[in-house]
Amino acid sequence: MSCAAAKETAPMVHSSAKPDATVNPCTLCAPLGAALATAGVRGAIPLLHGAQGCATYIRRYLISHFREPMDVASSSFGEAQTVFGGEDNLGRALDNVLAQYHPELVTVATTCLAETIGDDVPLLLNRYRTRTGNALPLVHAATPSYKDGHVEGFHAMVYALVKGLACNQGAPSRAVNLLPPLVSPADLRHLREIVAGFDVAAIVLPDYADRLDGVILDRYRALPDGGTRLVDIASMPRALASIDLTLTGRAPRASKLLAERGAPARVLGLPIGVRATDVMIESLSELTGAGRPAWLVGERGRLLDAYADGHKYVFGASVGLYGDPEFVAALAGFLLEIGARPVFCATGARNRALPEALASLPAGSVDEVLDDTDFESIGAACERHKPDLLMGSSKGYRLAHALGIPLLRVGFPIHDRLGAGRILHVGYRGTTRLFDELVNALLQGRQDASPVGFSYL
Numbered sequence: 001m002s003c004a005a006a007k008e009t010a011p012m013v014h015s016s017a018k019p020d021a022t023v024n025p026c027t028l029c030a031p032l033g034a035a036l037a038t039a040g041v042r043g044a045i046p047l048l049h050g051a052q053g054c055a056t057y058i059r060r061y062l063i064s065h066f067r068e069p070m071d072v073a074s075s076s077f078g079e080a081q082t083v084f085g086g087e088d089n090l091g092r093a094l095d096n097v098l099a100q101y102h103p104e105l106v107t108v109a110t111t112c113l114a115e116t117i118g119d120d121v122p123l124l125l126n127r128y129r130t131r132t133g134n135a136l137p138l139v140h141a142a143t144p145s146y147k148d149g150h151v152e153g154f155h156a157m158v159y160a161l162v163k164g165l166a167c168n169q170g171a172p173s174r175a176v177n178l179l180p181p182l183v184s185p186a187d188l189r190h191l192r193e194i195v196a197g198f199d200v201a202a203i204v205l206p207d208y209a210d211r212l213d214g215v216i217l218d219r220y221r222a223l224p225d226g227g228t229r230l231v232d233i234a235s236m237p238r239a240l241a242s243i244d245l246t247l248t249g250r251a252p253r254a255s256k257l258l259a260e261r262g263a264p265a266r267v268l269g270l271p272i273g274v275r276a277t278d279v280m281i282e283s284l285s286e287l288t289g290a291g292r293p294a295w296l297v298g299e300r301g302r303l304l305d306a307y308a309d310g311h312k313y314v315f316g317a318s319v320g321l322y323g324d325p326e327f328v329a330a331l332a333g334f335l336l337e338i339g340a341r342p343v344f345c346a347t348g349a350r351n352r353a354l355p356e357a358l359a360s361l362p363a364g365s366v367d368e369v370l371d372d373t374d375f376e377s378i379g380a381a382c383e384r385h386k387p388d389l390l391m392g393s394s395k396g397y398r399l400a401h402a403l404g405i406p407l408l409r410v411g412f413p414i415h416d417r418l419g420a421g422r423i424l425h426v427g428y429r430g431t432t433r434l435f436d437e438l439v440n441a442l443l444q445g446r447q448d449a450s451p452v453g454f455s456y457l
């Protein structure tokens with residue numbers, strides 16, 4: 001049997017065991033995901049129940065990626081609250097947030113400290129409502145970061161928003177619910193544009209595109225415009241259907257709840273690559289009865305033309321993938337359709353959905369899958385598989401630098417480059433951009449490694 005044939009039939013290795021200590025985690029804090037999901041609702045502000053440092057870290061992390069202001073309130077635990085519980089602080093924090101921000105919605109996510117001492121947040125919020133008579137919507141998601149990461153926190157908050165707010169009964173609406181994972185503002189805008197191409201309204205939850213990639217303002221606004229309106233979230237059960245682009249793993253699925261309330265769900269992969277985008281386009285066409293708009297047909301054709309132009313530069317290239325499960329699964333499919341090899345697929349999320357999604361690819365497509373992993377283990381995977389290129393967040397930069405291979409920055413977080421919010425990954429258009437960047441990163445690596453240099457290909 002030839003080496004190539006042996007590779008084709010080799011079973012995919014699934015590694016979830018890692019050393020006792022996490023070294024440089026490949027995931028972030030669960031309330032961070034909840035705060036980001038909150039930014040996708042108009043007039044909403046996230047409040048973290050716990051220590052103040054958690055809110056400060058999360059704000060800094062999000063601002064460094066999106067380069068936009070991001071307010072995150074805190075109930076600011078001290079020693080007394082750590083021992084006796086944080087009810088008084090939570091009440092004071094809510095009073096302050098309502099007085100200063102005049103929000104339409106406050107979400108409350110729990111930090112490790114509040115989860116560890118076992119504060120019963122739903123009970124505390126009920127007592128606050130009874131005591132103050134305030135009817136403002138308060139949505140709570142439990143986000144223990146010692147158990148989950150930002151991906152689960154994001155999905156937990158989206159589920160809580162649907163559970164608490166999407167309960168409007170009435171006539172069916174000609175809208176499609178879109179439930180994206182953590183993608184860029186450019187992706188959110190393009191997803192909206194694709195749905196609008198089928199002459200239906202898109203209710204995207206969450207939609208932080210305009211809040212976290214906004215226009216320049218002449219004065220600070222605590223709650224910038226943008227985000228999904230509460231009235232639209234309320235109407236989600238009456239939509240034609242929900243298109244769910246997430247791999248929630250252990251977190252509950254918001255689209256399943258919406259299906260129970262009236263809007264049937266279609267769970268698809270993130271539309272990166274021709275095949276995955278085709279699936280979404282065909283779904284929209286079936287749901288709406290409308291044909292593909294001409295501009296999408298044109299973008300698909302230009303993407304195929306780009307593949308024809310560049311396939312000789314990427315065919316056989318080995319790529320190490322890491323990041324959020326939805327991105328890793330979608331990028332693996334994209335790499336396979338351009339003839340590159342995703343030699344390992346890694347995520348810090350404890351998410352069985354990633355190995356399951358990758359198992360549906362042709363046998364031998366991926367050599368190794370790592371979940372619940374860290375960059376120490378990803379470094380060891382690089383030693384085993386010797387990729388030509390890494391694709392993932394900027395957290396892999398040190399590794400790529402040490403290995404002397406290019407890093408193509410995708411997903412979240414990207415802290416060492418400008419314009420993370422403007423990176424378009426999805427649809428035919430986003431895939432074309434990604435393909436160009438991938439080819440050019442490989443060419444740059446080959447040029448840099450050449451002892452004589454070359455300038456024509």
Ligand code: SF4
Nearest residue numbers: 029054057111112145
């Ligand atoms: S203590 Fe927990 S909630 Fe706070 S920043 Fe650290 S991981 Fe996040």
